[in-house]
Amino acid sequence: MTDLSDLPPVSWARRIAAVRPFLALSAALALWVYAVRHTDVSRLDDFGLVTALHPAFWAGLAVLTTGFWFTVRGGRRGDAWPAAYVLGLLVMERATQAVLYPTPLYAWAWKHDAVVGHLLTAGRLQGADRLGDMAVYDQWPGFFAAQAALVRLLGVEDAAMYMAWWPLASSVLLLLPLLLIYRTFTEDRRLIWTAVWLFCVADWVGQDYFSPQSVAFALHLGVLAVVLRRYARTGGHPARQGQALWTVLITVMVAAIVVSHQLTPAMLVVSLVALAFTRRHRDWTPSATAVVVFLAWCLTAALPFLSAAMPELIRAVGDIGGNVEAGYGTTPTGTGALVTSWAARLLSAAVLLLALAGAVRQRVLRHRAWPLLLLAAAPLPMFAAGSYGSEMIFRVLMFMLPGAAFFAAAALLPRVPTLATAATAATAATAGTAAATAAPPTSPPRGARLAAWAPLAVLLAGTLAFVPSYSGKDRVSYFPPREVALVRQLFDEAPDGSLVVAANRNYPLALEAYWRTDHYWFLDDDRRHVDEILRDPAGVLARDMAAVEPPARAYFLLTQGQMAHSEMNGPLDASELRRVRDAVAASPRFEPVAENDAGVLYVLKPASREGER
Template sequence: MATVDVSDLSAFGLTKELPLVYWLGLAVLTGGFWHCVRDPLRSNLWPLAYTVGLLVFERATQAVVYPTPLYAWAWKHDAVIEHLIDAGRLQRGPELAEMAVYDQWPGFFAAQAAVVKLTGAENALAFMAWWPLLSSLLMVLPLLLIYRTFTQDRRLVWTGVWIFSVANWVGQDYFSPQSMAFLLYLGVIAVALRRAEAPAPGRRARQIVWTALLVPLIAAIVVSHQLTPVMLVVSLAALCVMGRYRDWTLVIVLVLVFAAWNLTASLPFLREAVPDMIKSFGDVSSNLERGYGSVPTGSGALFASWAARILSALVVLLAAAGVFLGGKPLRTRARPLLLLAGVPPLLAIANGYGSEMIFRVLMFMLPFLAFFAAAS
């Protein structure tokens, strides 16, 4: 990587500048993964090692070759953290104007400010570039828990994790509240699905204990991000309605925490945003439109845009094939994952989310589509 020069990149960016050995390394990783995951004598540590290697190739390369983090919003988040450290407190809307939204959902920023103080780092720049790798590695655990709830076939489980890691191009794993909230969302879903498998005796007592344990995760999601709590409420409610997760306690707790936060700390922002939210409700075509600045220009950007679209379409097609090729037993047992994959498009009915809704829909669908894509 020392030979990669990022000072004068072409329209194709880093892709064109990476040496041949990088692409050969990816090929070796892919081949090794497909070989070991089909060998029943191999330990699960082998596919785990290959998956970690893939994520290092995907997420750590930029951190190594670029002198600073790339995504502009990551720098903005670093500024919010510095402001929080310097001010020593949260501030209200009149004090911050357009920046008030960050102080009204401060969970991620407060956590990172604590990390900066505890580690003695000068600021979040010390670890910001490595956040995509860390968040991607952490997502492997809830994915494994979710997939193993519905099958013990390790080929299916690990291939699903691999497909998710390859197809997760949306980029929301950067240094952002969404990355943390999405990780916690998968964690709550994993626990809900796993606990639904628990045997009947003593089930109620265990559900109460697990609900209590999940409350901190739920609270962290609610105080960190605007969209993810909505997605979690709808997902858990859908599981309850279909009878997969029969305890409404967690849903009620989530709704109460969500309502309490929105009616207090985040009320100033919501008071101004609600009229636009009501106006956009039901306007699906407009809500799925990309915003200004998101239309690719130049050969490199167009290539990347079409590659991402083709990749997403391929995962959807493979998932559709997997639903049928996986057989009725898998289709019946994993029906909750079909439901969870079908819930995110409903968000497009509600709001455009700053012209990013289509990307969020794809992101929330991917963990569940990847499972069925692996079955194809």
């Protein structure tokens, strides 16, 4: 029997080191819980959630980042603790809004909920003769059809019951393909998990909300993970084992992308073609599969939309300056909007510069992970394809991020081994000719410990900068319950064929029942007509609304979400919109329907419709 007294005693330092990851993670989450319980979002200013958050939130984020950094650098702890920290980061980043706000964010999310509602109501896809411009969603129905099935499966009323939590769910979906991609090129846990962390904090563009893009991006990464891991040449020869099965899997994922989103298939094709031109991945099966499936859908189901949009698409091709200017070239109004916009720009620029530094500094890694550099650069030509509704620059940044985050992480770490160098080191250690170098030392020297603080400061700054970049415009994105109730009352009582007139589309349920009602957003008109409305708001709006035939009715809706959007992005400020509202309220042509502190609702009187014709 072993005499336990002969075993060496466990030092207190070692015991503390063993529980340190748990203590830091627990403290961070406790601070987060305290912060969300003491944060008031009833009155957001131009800085959105940034100034509303309790200071404990920022302390918790700092503790979480610091604990993560020293955990991944602190020796062989496996993947459990880094994974726990990344999940904690996603909870603090993506679940905070779902906990704080009683209603889902983003007018576009509400719009997508309306599309799901249409599929549930109609039970089938419909064309432009029935839906007008909204028929484009029925030509890419994959995401919406899946959500309609999920709504029925869960037995809930609509997707709004769970879409506030969609950013967290869609972000967690990205973790598996990201890990598979990064593990293709290194076994260094420091590099893998730091890259995942940087990806999470730099992915501020907001495409994780309830949208086809959120799922399509996860599938995009899934296809890349399969191609990088299963279609790479080994020893100069392509690996054929199980290739048919992997091709079937790729085909299914590509098909799901193609039927759900317009831009992601094009980004995927560009990435796969770029990989196919490299010696290591010179297998054209994945790219040919993506091209065939993409073209098949474009030439059949999506052809009506593409035929109508083709002249505008052709005009935008090659106009790189104009396509970029449509995104970042515009300057938001208001101090808060300007500060949060620059925070996002600086965060993206910092990650890209770190990626460049990592690629230059880590020469062996650059050679081994060359496909990731290529994938980071592959989306850049899409700037020449169009502005994508002023969002192309944001989408390009998002598709560049997986590769950029990997090399940005390499810039923050000491020299890291690739799979090849790790295998060589392990062989040398087994033969007794050298010490193993595949993992960081358990007890780094004092100089190395001091050197860890500078990268930690960079990581902490980027993590904190995510909050204004991601949540700085929540004054525009958040719709309080009274605003939701006001708009819901409108659509509950509006007869079929009614017209809803609003300043812009930034309000909840903005396209509710779009298959039976029409919508007109007067700030989308040219500036001359907007100025005409400002000169005589009630008279011009009554004239614009007069064509509605009874029993349909013409409604005027103005909410705080519309005013916040116009005040922060133009073209009218709050005082000008209040002048429009007051003119409508004072006009005998309009009759009040409902009003609360979140907005007003008026209806054009039938006599006024006849008089304006």
